[in-house]
Amino acid sequence: MPQYTPPVRDTRFVLDAVVGLDRYTNSAGFSAATPDTVDAVLEEGGRFVAEVLFPLNLSGDQQGCTRHADGSVTTPEGFKQAYAQFVESGWGTLSAPEAFGGQGMPHVVSTAFQEYMISANMAFAMYPGLAHGAIAALVAKGSPEQQAKYLPKMVSGEWGGTMNLTEPQCGTDLGLIKTKAEPQADGSYSITGTKIFISAGEHDLTDNIIHLVLAKTPGAPDSSKGISLFVVPKVMVNDDGSLGKRNAVQCGSIEHKMGIHGNATCVMNYDGAKGWLVGEEMKGLAAMFIMMNAARLGVGLQGLALGETAFQNAVQYAKDRRQGRAxxxxxxxxxxxxxxxxxxxxxxxxxxxxxxxxxLRALCLWGGLQVDLEHKAEDDAERQMAADLIGLLTPVIKGVGTDWGYEVATQAQQVYGGHGYIVEWGMEQYVRDARIAQIYEGTNGVQAMDLVGRKLAQNGGRAVQAFFKLVAQECAAAKANDKTADFAGRLEKALGELQAATMWFMANGMQNPNAVGAGAYSYMTLMGLVSVGLMWLRMADAAARMLAAGEGDAKFLEAKLVTARFYAERILPDAGALRRKIEGGADAVMALEPEMFAA
Amino acid sequence: MPQYTPPVRDTRFVLDAVVGLDRYTNSAGFSAATPDTVDAVLEEGGRFVAEVLFPLNLSGDQQGCTRHADGSVTTPEGFKQAYAQFVESGWGTLSAPEAFGGQGMPHVVSTAFQEYMISANMAFAMYPGLAHGAIAALVAKGSPEQQAKYLPKMVSGEWGGTMNLTEPQCGTDLGLIKTKAEPQADGSYSITGTKIFISAGEHDLTDNIIHLVLAKTPGAPDSSKGISLFVVPKVMVNDDGSLGKRNAVQCGSIEHKMGIHGNATCVMNYDGAKGWLVGEEMKGLAAMFIMMNAARLGVGLQGLALGETAFQNAVQYAKDRRQGRAxxxxxxxxxxxxxxxxxxxxxxxxxxxxxxxxxLRALCLWGGLQVDLEHKAEDDAERQMAADLIGLLTPVIKGVGTDWGYEVATQAQQVYGGHGYIVEWGMEQYVRDARIAQIYEGTNGVQAMDLVGRKLAQNGGRAVQAFFKLVAQECAAAKANDKTADFAGRLEKALGELQAATMWFMANGMQNPNAVGAGAYSYMTLMGLVSVGLMWLRMADAAARMLAAGEGDAKFLEAKLVTARFYAERILPDAGALRRKIEGGADAVMALEPEMFAA
Structure with missing residues (x-):
């Protein structure tokens, strides 16, 4: 049977050594994150997920969700009770705004807790996880009335929330949306259409579910510029906050999936359901991106979290299983x-x-800090820098985080040999669950195109130049210390490959956009190597300093130095190959006519 | 719903351009493989698997196998009828020796058919597939009486066959086997013990199943040198060939697995079952390797075959699905x-x-030819060369073939976006099925160790030197043709990286065997890049010649040239990175004590 222990010591090290959370504790927006509170979140939150959620992970996968004839959905045994405990203990409210009942903790702290929760039970974590995206959209774009009506109970977890984007004919290309929103005399809209792949679309965990739905108003253009966002409650909410009658939205079926069986992935049928416009008409795409960017960072975290739990088990198996001789x-x-x-x-x-x-843990937490600083830093330049960096690296965290998560889960399964293929040992579930993270919230190919097609060029390349400068500066500084000089030199070399690839895109992209598209995926991976490399540089630097000062656990810190060296010797060498692949351009990639693919 | 079309045109091209089968048609051992017969095998065999086996693939996965209280096992609906057709039409007898009722076709031809059968339905293909290993062991090591008693019905497919190696405490390390074989007065042995992960261990497709079982005789040493091989029929066979009473062997349970649900993976309980020694006592390991080497090539083929069918579907989906703009x-x-x-x-x-x-198709078929030549070439030197090459490349075909098969299946699933994660679309099954091939018949890590620990050094490195020479010669020749010169130059460069890595092992392996072990996996992948590169060189060369001569289908041949270029530009660049990883050595890999892995 698999085990899970929250890696609290490593989270603390990252918060200190990489994120430098203590530098912010006196800043506005970070005041809730006192050292004691952060410790309590990690310790108590870790205990909660390990004791309450983790034991439901394997059984939840095996039972899955059940849809009944009336469209209602039952989650696996134990989920309802666990969810009630989750709400009661307030774990879902960590970083929600205090105005709506949240604890106002920095995003970086709730990110640490999210990792533990996903590691313990990804399918379960997705129920509150999807609600977070819906909350973010209402916080940013909802009217004061909408916020007052829905947010407090969504924040507390009493009500669920969903994001309804995809339709059968329409995934990445939201311009193809067919769901219609007809304006009504009372200011509401009548929503009609079919949405698919709606995670947590229907379930028995909450009394109400607040759906955020993309749809088109009459006469809206046939492109992504024509879509609007609507809030559509499953059960109508009266003005006094009590629940009214059922809205005309139903779960038509639940999907049979490769994994995350414990989460109900629903086909949602809207049949003249009552909804209200969120934000402005035909500005739905912008609102959608608010949900989406938060969700993408969360999905990157899923890669890390599943990799972590699979890795822990592989270590234990390698210690226990005897086979062969050294x-x-x-x-x-x-x-x-x-x-x-x-x-x-x-x-x-x-x-x-x-x-x-x-x-990846360091990168995800550092990314969480950038989300905080983007909104909360006192200095304009610091806010802009954080917004630039997290904008640039969101597709990298999503794409590389989930690619590596899947790789690590697969490799951890491999350590088990034949037992890794057997359901009861739990490893194959991690592989199946990790697989979805590369696909949803924009496939990793879409992330790569977002990176090279949008993020690189924004504001004249300001973000990517800032990133290059940051890495170069820290490499230069680390070369002065003989404990980190070798690593810094290798990272600098990888940065050089990334910069060369960027130049190559600039030189070739104008004449041939496909040359950029054909190299996008390799570029995303290359930027992942460098950005995670920066994290390892910081970890190695901190470990070396602490060892020299006789601080901390020496074995733990020595392991950081060894692992940094492994990263440099065994992972960074791919940088050169990635650059060469990019420079292969589009000719061979795009030359074949469709018919020529048949063998 | 997924589709499958046997890639007959490409098989023919490979048999002509890479394998050069026509050069052998007048040789002994190849006489059955007339061009017309080979065509018929590809066309009719392809039609059989596409029409009879492929329609049972998705349903077989969903239904799985069922074990009943009496230990009997029912295969998925339709398997029994399809298997009867398979036996009746003689598809299982292609390359079996004519002396036992086989058609005596070259192995390379049956390899082509095997690919199609696995693509159509891997779980089904494993029933006759496992029997092939058992047949090979009896052909090589069985007594004339054993051969006469078992082989004709095993070859015809009337009886099944299995390989019983693994036990709960014993996977790779066969020295740990506990199953006991007690000699009896009548010359038989009484076999007692538990075997796990026995593919096709029990099922309803055949009247009898002939188990080949590794066990230890009394007083045998506690190592792999102490194991013997036994033949243990499920139902006793009378001297007149009729079936007698049930032997004391039973399926104790069937495993719940990630994939290949249509194949019954059994725990087999031997409770004083009657068995007979195959070959000499305590020489079981050598007999086991006969089964194992055949099985390893077959597993490499599984990687290719699942990749092929997943790829075909991804191409079709990419042609059908509309999303976004160029x-x-x-x-x-x-x-x-x-x-x-x-x-x-x-x-x-x-x-x-x-x-x-x-x-990979080219490499697997070329490998099939080496198996034929190893046994059938008239010239001693040619037999030795073939034996050397296939011995060297068996772990590469198994390891890299299955790694790439899994990658390709995963990538094909990715092309489907969200639909790839949904069971009914069929793509996630290919990923789950492909996963086992990296694990069984020796994990890919074991293959890598076989390559660097045994195969490289055998006979003073004769095999690897022969391989280097072969690649170098063909590169030199191809540089004279401007259609293949660029490719040959890049392949030569990759060969240089492989040679440098080999030298590095020689220089460092004596002092530190772990330095070789730590680089073994990268080395196997690097040799895969070069050996598949050699196949692409041959294909590109043939395509260029045929185009110049106005022979063949121009579009098909142009696609070969483009794909070779893609291979050179997008896949071969990894060679340099792999060499650098190998040269990283063992220090960082082996430095941490077990406790230091915890985060």
Whole structure:
């Protein structure tokens, strides 16, 4: 049976060494994050997810959700009780605005908790997770009346929330939306259409579910510029806050999926449902991006979180399972065989997982801080810098975070040998669950296009130049310390490959946009190597300083230095190959006519 | 719903251009493979699997196998009828020896058919597939009586066959086997123990199943040198060939697995079952390797075959699905959106799949020819060369074939976006099914160790030197033709990286075996890049010659040249990075104590 222990020590190290949370505790917007509170969130939140949510992970996968004839949906055994505990203990309200009942904690702190919750039970975590996107949209774009009506109960978790974008004919290309919104005399709209792949679209965890729905008003143009956002409650809410009658929205079916069986992925039928415009008409895309950007960071975190729990189990299995002998002679001659731990190829897989997971944790938390600073930093320049960096790196965190999460989960399964393929050992579920994160909230290919097609060029390349400068500066500084000089030199080289690839895009993209498109994915991966490399530089630097000062747990800090070295020697070398692939351009990629693909 | 069309045209091209099958048709052992017969096998065999086996693939996955209280196992609906047709039409007997009722076709031809059968229905294909390993062991090591008793009905497919190696405590490390074989007065042995992960261990397709079982005789040493191989029929076979009473072997349970649900993976309980020694006592490992090497090539083929069918479907989906617009402006302005085909990142995924799959097909068929030549070539030197090459490349075909098969299946699923995650579309099954191939018959990490720990050094490195020479010679020749010169230059460069990595192992392996172990996986992948590269060189060379001569289908041949270029520009660049990773050595890989892995 799989196990899960929240990696509290590593989270603390990252918050100190990479994020530098203590530098902000006196700033407005960070006041709730006192060291004691943060410790309590990590310790108590970690305990809650490990004790309450994790035990439902395997059983939730096996039972899945059930839709009944009346369109209602039952979640797996234990989910309802666990959700009630979740709401009661307030874990969903950490970073929600205090005005609507939230605790007003910085986003970076709730990100740390989110990681633990997803590791413990991704399918469960998606129920409150989707509500967060809906909350973010209402906070940003809802009218004061809408906010007062819906937000307090959504923030507390008493009500759920969803994001309704996709339709059968329309995924990435939201211009193809067919769902219609007809204005009514009372100022509301009548919403009619079919939405698919709606996570947490219907369930038995809450009394009400607040759907945010993209639809088109009459005469709206046939493109993404014609879509509007509507709030559509499952159950109507009276002015006194009490629940009224059922709205005309129903779950038509639940999807049979590869994984995340514990979460109900619904086809939602809107049949003249009553909805209200959120923000301005035909400005739905902007509102949607508010939900979407938050969701993309959350999905990147899913990659990290599933990788972490799979990795933990693989380490334990490698310690327990005895098979074969060390290449250097029996490590434990008294036993019939040595543990898997002695085998260099097993160790390679575990080190690769450790380097990717701890690096991604740092990147996700650092990204969480940028979200805070974007809104809360006192200085204009600091806000702009944070907005630039997180805008640039959101597709990287989503794309590379989920690619690596899937790779790590697959590799952790591999450590188990044949047992990894067997359901009861739990590893194959992590692989199946991790797979969706590369697909939804914009496939990773869409992330790559967002990065090279939108983010690179915005404001004359201001964000990417700021990123290059940041990495270059920290490399230069780290070269002065002989504990980090080698790493800094290698990271600088990878940065050089990234800069060269960027120049290549600039030189070739104007004549041939496909040359950029054909290299987009490699570019995203390359930027992931460099940005996680920056995180490892910071971790190595902090570890070296602490060791020199005799602070902290020496073994833990030495492991950071070794893992940084592994990252430099075994992961960073891909940078050069990625650049060369990018420079291959579009010719061979785009040359074949469709018919020529058949073998 | 997924589709499958056997890639007959490409198989023919490979048999002509890469394998050069026509050069052997007058040789002994190849006489059955007349051009007409080979054509008939590809066309009719392809039709059989597409019409009879493929329609059972998705339903077989959903139904799975059922074990009943008496230990009997029912396969999914339709499997029994399809299997009867399979036996009746003789598709299982293609390359079996004529002495036992086989058709005596070359292995390379049956490999082509096997690919199609696995593509159509991997879980089904495993029933006869496992029997093939058992047949190979009996052909090589069985006594004339054993051969006469079992082989004719195993070859015809009337009886099944299995390989029983793994036990709960014992996977890779066969020295840990506990199953006991007690000699009996009548010359038989009484077999007692538990075997796990036995594919096709029990089912309703055949009247009898012939188990080949590894066990230890009394006093045998506690290592892999102490194991013996036994033949243990499920139902006793009387001297007249009729079936007698049930033997004391039963299916204790069937495993719940990530995929290949249509194949019954059994726990087999031997409770004083009657068995007979195959070959010599305590020489079981050598007999096991006969089964194993055949099985490993077959598993590499599974990677290719699942990649192929997933790829075919992704191409079709990309042609059908409309979403977004070409970066260069609307390709079909009259439609609401362009097809996925216009998007360079979708095209990149399809080209990557095409380059890997067609390259692997060539490598698997070329490998099949080496198996034939190893046994059937008239010239001693040719037999030795073939044996050396296939010995060296068996772990590469298994390891890289299944790694790429899984990657391609995952990427094909990615092309589908959200629909790829939904069961009914069929793509997620390919990913789940493909996953096992990286794990069983020796994990890919074990393959890598077999390559660097055994195969490289055998006979003073004769095999690897022969391989280097072969690649170098063909590169040198191809540089004279301006259609292949660029490719040859890039392949030569990759070969240089492989040679440098080999030298690095030689220079460092003696002092530190872990340095070799830590680089083994990258080395296997690097050798895969070069060996598939050699196949692409041959395909490009043939395509260029045929185009110049005005032979063949020009579009098909042009696609070969483009895909070879893609391989050179987008896949071969990894060679340098792999070498650098290898040269990172073992220090960072092996430095951490087990406790230091916890975050």
């Amino acid at each position: 290449l250097t002679g029996p490590a434990e001659p008294g036993e019939k065989a040595d543990t898997l731990f002695v085998h260099p190829d097993v160790r390679r897989m575990l080190m690769d997982a450790k380097a990717k997971i701890e690096g | 970066l260069t402006g609307p390709a079909e302005p009259g439609e609401k959106a362009d097809t996925l085909f216009v998007h360079p990142d979708v095209r990149r995924m399809l080209m990557d799949a095409k380059a890997k799959i067609e390259g």
